Amino acid sequence: MSEVEALREAVDRAMRAALEAQAREAQARGLSLEASDRERGAEEREKRRARGELDAADLRAAWLAWLSGHIPAEDATAIVDDAIQPTDAVRHVRRWxxxxxxxxxxxxxxxxxGKTVAACAAARQVxxxxxxxxxxxAPALARYLDPWRHEREHGERAGRVDHAILIVDDLGTERLDDGRFLAALEELVDRRLAGSPRRTIITTNLDAEHAIERVGGRIASRWRGHGRVIHVRGEDLRLGGPQ
Structure with missing residues (x-):
């Protein structure tokens, strides 16, 4: 190999080494930037959580967990995916x-x-x-508003009723013999009407006449003065047959 050829080969090796070094450096910078972006994203998520805010993924998971605690999982998924079936109950609640x-x-x-499903869909909307x-x-309402019993059983403050939307589910399944339920329901109605506007939904398998008879004229008049009683029609969605 001549001296010129040897020099040319040495230059080629040096150039290849320099290019490889540049490529490694660029890759390292890219990985570093990617890691930095991930760290910044994690920091932002932590800041939002510290402020009590939820990002889109956390919010979807939170709603799925909440809804699945009250209605079938497929209905919960349909609600968070905005694919809920437009039943008679859903249409009535949307109009309300x-x-x-x-x-x-x-x-x-x-x-x-579909009354409870419609109420839960409204909760996500509100x-x-x-x-x-x-x-x-409904059977748990008096216990929920009893501060001593609730705290003893659940270790948390009882009776919070300032939610943007509150649902009392299955009126008519509670016991009325000691009057505690009606006292709790009247307290709930009064507290929900006080202060800033809040939405309240009550579901019942009773017809409207029997529901009003069960709670008494005073509570029923508050309902009618600030809302309405709606009869939901339709087939039994769980059994696929008529009512």
Whole structure:
């Protein structure tokens, strides 16, 4: 090999080495930037969580968890995916939500007509996240509003009723013998009407006449003065047959 050829080969090796070094450096910078972006994203998520905010993925997961605690998983998924079936109950609730001045609605109708699902769909529409929504089964209402018993059983403050939307589910399944339920329901109605506007949904398998008879004229008049009682029609969605 001549001296010129040897020099040319040495230059080629040096250039290849320099190019490889540049490529490694660029890759390292890219990885570093990617890692930095990930770190910044994680920091932003932590800041949002510290402020009590949820990002889109967290919010979807939170709603799925909340909804699945009250209705079948497939209905919960349909609600968060905005694919809920437009049942008679859903249509009634959507119309009610458009009436800004109405604070209460009682959904009366047969078993399996989608009342609770419609109420839960409304909760997602009204509340910014599940922490501002509540669903209380009617038999548990008096216990929920009893501060000593609730704290003893659950280790948390009882009786919060300032949610943007609150659902009392399955009126008519509670016991009336000691009057505690009616006292709790009247307290709930009064507290929900006080202060800033909040939405309240009550579901029942009783017909409207029997639901009003069960709660008494005073409570029923508050419902009617600030909302409406709606009879939900339709087939039993769980059984696929008529009511």
């Amino acid at each position: 939500l458009r009436r800004a001045g109405e604070r209460f609605v009682v959904l009366s109708g047969g078993v399996g007509t 509340a910014k996240d599940p922490r501002d929504a509540a669903l209380i089964r």
